[in-house]
Amino acid sequence: MQALTYLTSLAGGGVLLQSLLPSEYKGYIHLKLLSLLEYVNPYCFVRIPEFDGTKPNALYSEVQAYMGTCTAAANRINLTRSRNGDTAQQTIAENEMLSVNFRGAAMTWTHHVSVPRATIISWQGAGAAQETRYYNLRMARRHRKLLDEYMAHVRKEGKVYERSTRKLQLYTNTSNDRKGQRMWEEFPFKHPASLDTVAMDPADMAAVRKDLDRFVQSAEVYRKAGRAHKRGYFLYGPPGTGKSSLVAAMANHLNFDLYDLELTEVRTNAQLRSLLVQVKDRSILVIEDIDCTISDLEQRPAGRPNRGGRGEGRGDGPDSMRGPKGEDESRVTLSGLLNFTDGLWSSCGSQRIIVFTTNHPEKLDQALLRAGRMDMKIHMSWCRGPAFRVLCRNYLGDKVHPDEAEIAAILDKVDVSPAELAGALMQYHDDPELAMAAVRAVIKQQALTVQAGSAVLPHDSQAGAKHDSSSAADMMQVEQ
Numbered sequence: 001m002q003a004l005t006y007l008t009s010l011a012g013g014g015v016l017l018q019s020l021l022p023s024e025y026k027g028y029i030h031l032k033l034l035s036l037l038e039y040v041n042p043y044c045f046v047r048i049p050e051f052d053g054t055k056p057n058a059l060y061s062e063v064q065a066y067m068g069t070c071t072a073a074a075n076r077i078n079l080t081r082s083r084n085g086d087t088a089q090q091t092i093a094e095n096e097m098l099s100v101n102f103r104g105a106a107m108t109w110t111h112h113v114s115v116p117r118a119t120i121i122s123w124q125g126a127g128a129a130q131e132t133r134y135y136n137l138r139m140a141r142r143h144r145k146l147l148d149e150y151m152a153h154v155r156k157e158g159k160v161y162e163r164s165t166r167k168l169q170l171y172t173n174t175s176n177d178r179k180g181q182r183m184w185e186e187f188p189f190k191h192p193a194s195l196d197t198v199a200m201d202p203a204d205m206a207a208v209r210k211d212l213d214r215f216v217q218s219a220e221v222y223r224k225a226g227r228a229h230k231r232g233y234f235l236y237g238p239p240g241t242g243k244s245s246l247v248a249a250m251a252n253h254l255n256f257d258l259y260d261l262e263l264t265e266v267r268t269n270a271q272l273r274s275l276l277v278q279v280k281d282r283s284i285l286v287i288e289d290i291d292c293t294i295s296d297l298e299q300r301p302a303g304r305p306n307r308g309g310r311g312e313g314r315g316d317g318p319d320s321m322r323g324p325k326g327e328d329e330s331r332v333t334l335s336g337l338l339n340f341t342d343g344l345w346s347s348c349g350s351q352r353i354i355v356f357t358t359n360h361p362e363k364l365d366q367a368l369l370r371a372g373r374m375d376m377k378i379h380m381s382w383c384r385g386p387a388f389r390v391l392c393r394n395y396l397g398d399k400v401h402p403d404e405a406e407i408a409a410i411l412d413k414v415d416v417s418p419a420e421l422a423g424a425l426m427q428y429h430d431d432p433e434l435a436m437a438a439v440r441a442v443i444k445q446q447a448l449t450v451q452a453g454s455a456v457l458p459h460d461s462q463a464g465a466k467h468d469s470s471s472a473a474d475m476m477q478v479e480q
């Protein structure tokens with residue numbers, strides 16, 4: 001060991017050596033000493049720095065998460081909890097060492113944090129900008145062949161640990177950075193919706209569930225087929241039918257973060273691009289009310305954030321922002337958006353889901369919906385019998401109320417949104433009798449409204465009416 005220390009000091013270039021030798025020999029001797037040192041050293045070392053140049057090193061975060069699974073072997077650990085997290089995350093403390101066994105090989109990790117001696121005063125705080133962090137893995141040279149397999153194991157275990165302790169985030173593009181560019185702002189995502197609580201046709205829900213599960217399990221299939229690992233969902237239907245609730249339920253089901261893109265807040269295709277490249281893997285990007293958004297973008301003068309003027313305004317000038325294909329880059333365009341949904345950019349990252357929602361699918365540019373762009377189109381419709389059962393279960397519990405079957409039959413004839421029924425059930429969730437009466441009142445009100453509307457409409461416009469709402473209104477026995 002002493003010999004090793006001696007050689008190390010020599011390899012580092014002792015002062016004596018430095019001063020005596022001509023410079024052309026110094027490098028040569030240094031290399032020779034290093035190779036001698038390597039020869040006697042039984043270990044190899046792998047360094048995983050926090051930054052790769054100026055970019056964060058994703059492997060560093062994965063190792064950090066993996067450390068949480070082996071802290072039992074450490075004497076000093078760090079405990080952290082995110083703002084909305086219920087569980088604390090563990091990792092080894094700075095400059096702590098731990099050793100784990102992998103296939104009979106000892107893997108020794110050290111978390112190095114070095115602060116420079118000369119403390120630099122910066123606006124971020126003393127020395128903050130200069131701190132270097134890295135993980136160091138030491139393993140016996142003879143086990144070197146296990147490295148790839150071990151690192152794959154580290155990444156996998158790290159991801160599992162991170163998912164088990166981390167809570168979901170909701171990102172929205174409403175904040176600006178210092179240059180006035182739109183950035184994602186992060187919020188804790190705590191929506192309680194699940195695929196079991198969203199009321200919709202059971203067959204449709206089963207198809208959505210199967211599609212989502214198959215998507216996350218098919219990374220290898222996508223890779224072999226040469227396809228980007230992404231999926232597009234198009235949710236359409238009247239207001240209050242559960243489109244946003246379904247998006248939240250999808251995020252919860254997959255444990256994916258949600259990016260709520262407010263397109264009208266984005267000024268240019270270039271800004272859109274910079275926002276979208278920041279979207280992390282295993283996430284859902286949702287653009288709500290896509291029909292309104294696109295018509296807003298089309299009517300917007302170049303470079304303006306939106307018609308209401310919520311954003312900062314000034315464009316960057318059509319000439320400076322003209323895209324490579326002569327496309328007007330000074331504004332966000334549908335083709336700019338589609339470039340991300342199925343162009344080259346879409347292949348950046350994996351396990352990405354994009355969701356568009358709309359109340360008016362008929363108003364949309366068909367380019368958005370063409371085959372292959374949106375993989376699954378889901379119609380969120382008025383609340384029918386089976387969906388009503390889900391709502392009753394959500395608010396009143398598993399016990400089936402005697403009136404449910406009759407109300408379910410009526411709902412097959414009257415178009416009422418799940419949101420309206422959910423409102424009534426919520427109000428009387430502790431009294432099923434009152435809840436059923438409130439539901440009947442909502443349905444009757446809806447039937448009467450439709451009936452009144454039909455009376456003032458000419459015959460032609462009634463031709464498309466799907467249900468006979470007047471008779472439905474008569475069927476309702478409402479206790480006022």
Ligand SMILES: Nc1ncnc2c1ncn2[C@@H]1O[C@H](COP(=O)(O)OP(=O)(O)OP(=O)(O)O)[C@@H](O)[C@H]1O
Nearest residue numbers: 197198199238239240241242243244245418419422
């Ligand atoms: N299918 C549903 N299942 C369960 N709850 C629902 C459903 N639809 C609506 N709700 C209830 O109504 C509220 C509003 O629904 P949601 O925002 O999901 O509707 P939406 O279709 O997105 O409406 P909009 O088109 O106006 O955006 C939800 O918070 C939820 O309580």
Ligand SMILES: [Mg+2]
Nearest residue numbers: 243244245288
């Ligand atoms: Mg919505």
